[in-house]
Each structure stands twice: as structure tokens, then as C-alpha cells.
Amino acid sequence: MATDAIDLLPSHDNVLYCDDAVNPDLPTEAMYSQIRKLSRYFVKSWSHFDDNDLGVAPISGGITNLILKVFVKGSNEEEQPITIRIFGPYTDEVIDRKRELQAILSLSAEGFGPKLIGLFANGMVQSYINARTLEPVDMSRPEIAALIAKEVRRLHETEIPGSREPQLWRDIQKFFDKASVISFEDSIKQKKYEAISFDEINKEIKKLQEVSDALNAPVVYCHNDLLSGNLMVSEKSNKLHLIDFEYGSYNYRGFDIGNHFNEYAGFECDYSLYPDKKAQFHFFRHYLHCKGSQEVSKIELEALYIETNFYALVSHLFWAIWGIVQARYSPINFDYLEYFRLRFGEYKRRKDEFPFLEKNCKVES
Structure with missing residues (x-):
């Protein structure tokens, strides 16, 4: 694991580097001691503090990485906390770290996410955002949905270094190639895995890609994981x-x-929470004309509705296959094979809403 993260980001004057790694398998206090040592290196004004001066607290949010807040105990507002993100083991199986790190400096410069302070062997140090992490139920609130729509539009209008080719099918194929050749030591997991038809999944991928090519949807820089x-x-x-x-x-x-709308369901996959057409149009109005009050035409709304809900369907297949890979490699206590079953089940249920999938993959105009 050594210096992989460091090697992936070109040298930059404002980014610090450290060869040390944090071992998340250590007892909590021993791991926190490593984190405090890193913090003193990355925040020079903290170099004189000892372990008793620095507090560490976990931050909730994802199921891939370990994220922690480090702060000076009893400090005033001048001492800003920092965030330590420790990459989960085997996350390179599902995440393109090189792609992420190449984009992060530009994203930070444009005001997206926290500022990148530095890299260590298996993670990164970032500024701390003093804000509340959303819950799935928050995303359906009209005032929150409007804020999300405007910020997503701002992201989509931002130029970020990297390939301008859409990465969706490349990523799906990467997940599929990994998922189709794994095995499990756990006999129950192996039995569930053997029940998966990869021929069926592969046929669905090809069908969806043909429809996607016909749609000719706009290609922009995307977050691709807009969960709460x-x-x-x-x-x-x-x-x-x-x-x-x-x-x-x-x-x-x-x-x-579309992927964002699917996330209204949360990790429990309660798709009764998927936004209806009225809620989607509310989001689209703020997305399409986020800088003014110009009326959005019915044609614009309907076109984006078709585009979004088709790709919401693709999103189910994307994360279903991802779930198989995670079931094999992730140490997190989460039933990823059940997650695959729920996502693929919702895909098969919803694909009937798109009759053109079975009509020579022609999109009706």
C-alpha cells in the first residue's frame, strides 16, 4: 500500500506529502495516535501539540472510507479542524484513484468539496466543512432539492482536466470483468454468487449501451455518486x-x-421514495435555469425526464454489479450481495417502463 496515493498526484506546491500510512486495524487509540502524528505534520502550527491536545472524532457518511475530524481541544475559531480520509482496503478494485486525484485540485479551486491539504500513503488530508451531512429524507424536501439542483448544474458547467469521453460504460465493464471471475470462501455467499447469471447481465449492458448511444445525451463532468x-x-x-x-x-x-434520484431510497433501497414526476420537474426547473427565473418549456422538462429516468435505470445496473465486487473485497459489515439483489431486482422491474429496450433498441422520438 506504501506510497500509491502519493505517486498518483503530480507534485504541487500547495500539497504536502507524507510516506506514513494509518493502520485502521489497530485498536482505536493506537490508530488515533497515528492520525495525530500525521495531523502535526500537515498542520505546521500544531507541531508543538501532544496527543492530549488533539481530539479525533469519526464523521459519518460513506461505506467505503474511514473519515475522521481532527481538532485542537478547547480551541477558538482560529484553529480550524481538518479531515483525515483513510481509503478503505481494496477500494482500488472499484475506484480509479488516479482519476480522482487528478481532478481534485481543480475541483477544490472551483469551490467543490473541501480543500486538499496533503496526501499520505493510504489517504488524504482535507479542510473541514462545518456543515450537516444530509439524510436520504432531506433530499426530497423542495428547498433542499433546489439547492442540490443548482450546485449540480454548477458542477456540470465546470471544466475539469481529464478525458472528455463518458466513462460510464468503461466503468461498468471494469466492474463486470471483476465481478464475473471472483469466488468466495464463505459457502453461503458462494451459493448466492453462483445463482447470478452473468450472461443475462451482459446482455442487459449491451442493450442499455445501444440506447444510450441513440440518446446522444450531453456529456459533462459528473459526481456520479450523489447519495445523501x-x-x-x-x-x-x-x-x-x-x-x-x-x-x-x-x-x-x-x-x-438519475443516480441521485435513486439515492432517495437510501441503502435500504426503499424505491417507493423515488421522486414522482412533479418532484423531478421541480428539480429540473432549478437545474435548467439555476441563474434566473426564466420559464422552462414543457419540451425541455419532458426531454430531461426521459434522459434522467433512462440513466436512473442504468444506475441500478451499475451499482448492482459494483455490489458483487464489494461483496468479495470490502471488509465492511454490509450485505453487498443482498444490495446487488435489490438493485438488479429494481432494474428488472423498472426496465418494463422503457419499451424501446425490446424494440431493436430504438429510442422513440
Whole structure:
């Protein structure tokens, strides 16, 4: 694991580097001691503090990385906390770290996410955002949905270094290739795995890709993982923050929005919470004309509705296959094979809403 993260980001004057790693398998206090040592290195004004002076607290949000806040105990507002993000083991199986780290400096410069302070062997140090992480139920609130729509549009209008080719099908194929050749020591997991038809999944991928090509949807820089844990709101300023761009890339606009709508269901996959057409149109109005009150035409709304809901369908397949890979490699106590079953089940249920999938993959105009 050594210096992989460091090697992936070109030298930059404002980014510090450290060869040390944090071992998340250590007892909590021993791990926190390593984190405090890193913090003293990255924040030079903390170099004289000892372990008793620095507090460490976990931050909730994702199911991939360990995220912690480090702060000076009893400090005034001049001593800003920092965030330590420790990459989960085997996350390179599902995350393109090189792509993430190449984009992060530009994203930070444009005001997206926390500022990158430095890299260590298995993670990164960032500024701390004093805001509340959203819960799934928050995203359906009209005032929050409007904030999200405007910030997503701002992201989609931002130029970020990297390939301008949509990465969706490349990433799906990467997950599929990994998922189709794994095995499990756990006999129960192996039995569930053997029941998966990869021929069926592969046929669905090809069908969806043909429809996607026919749609010719706009390609923009996307977050690709707009779940509630990656959205924060500052209650005082009413500012919405997008964080954790691990899956960020140039991609289809509709995928980012449709994927976000799927996340209304939370990890429990309660798809009765998927936004109806009225709620989606509310989001679209703020997305399409986020800088003014210009009326949005019915044609614009309907076109984005078709685009978004098609890619919401693709999103189910994307994360279903991702779930198989995570079931094999992730040490997190989460039933990823059940997550696959729920996502693929919802995909099969919802694909009937798109009759053109079975009509020579032609999109009706």
C-alpha cells in the first residue's frame, strides 16, 4: 500500500506529502495516535501539540472510507479542524484513484468539496466543512432539492482536466470483468454468487449501451455518486456542498441526476421514495435555469425526464454489479450481495417502463 496515493498526484506546491500510512486495524487509540502524528505534520502550527491536545472524532457518511475530524481541544475559531480520509482496503478494485486525484485540485479551486491539504500513503488530508451531512429524507424536501439542483448544474458547467469521453460504460465493464471471475470462501455467499447469471447481465449492458448511444445525451463532468452522505448543507449560510468525488468523471448528464434520484431510497433501497414526476420537474426547473427565473418549456422538462429516468435505470445496473465486487473485497459489515439483489431486482422491474429496450433498441422520438 506504501506510497500509491502519493505517486498518483503530480507534485504541487500547495500539497504536502507524507510516506506514513494509518493502520485502521489497530485498536482505536493506537490508530488515533497515528492520525495525530500525521495531523502535526500537515498542520505546521500544531507541531508543538501532544496527543492530549488533539481530539479525533469519526464523521459519518460513506461505506467505503474511514473519515475522521481532527481538532485542537478547547480551541477558538482560529484553529480550524481538518479531515483525515483513510481509503478503505481494496477500494482500488472499484475506484480509479488516479482519476480522482487528478481532478481534485481543480475541483477544490472551483469551490467543490473541501480543500486538499496533503496526501499520505493510504489517504488524504482535507479542510473541514462545518456543515450537516444530509439524510436520504432531506433530499426530497423542495428547498433542499433546489439547492442540490443548482450546485449540480454548477458542477456540470465546470471544466475539469481529464478525458472528455463518458466513462460510464468503461466503468461498468471494469466492474463486470471483476465481478464475473471472483469466488468466495464463505459457502453461503458462494451459493448466492453462483445463482447470478452473468450472461443475462451482459446482455442487459449491451442493450442499455445501444440506447444510450441513440440518446446522444450531453456529456459533462459528473459526481456520479450523489447519495445523501456526499451532500452537506451549512444551516447558517444555506449553502449546499458536494463532497467525496471518488467516482467523479466526465459522464452523461442524465446519469448524475438519475443516480441521485435513486439515492432517495437510501441503502435500504426503499424505491417507493423515488421522486414522482412533479418532484423531478421541480428539480429540473432549478437545474435548467439555476441563474434566473426564466420559464422552462414543457419540451425541455419532458426531454430531461426521459434522459434522467433512462440513466436512473442504468444506475441500478451499475451499482448492482459494483455490489458483487464489494461483496468479495470490502471488509465492511454490509450485505453487498443482498444490495446487488435489490438493485438488479429494481432494474428488472423498472426496465418494463422503457419499451424501446425490446424494440431493436430504438429510442422513440
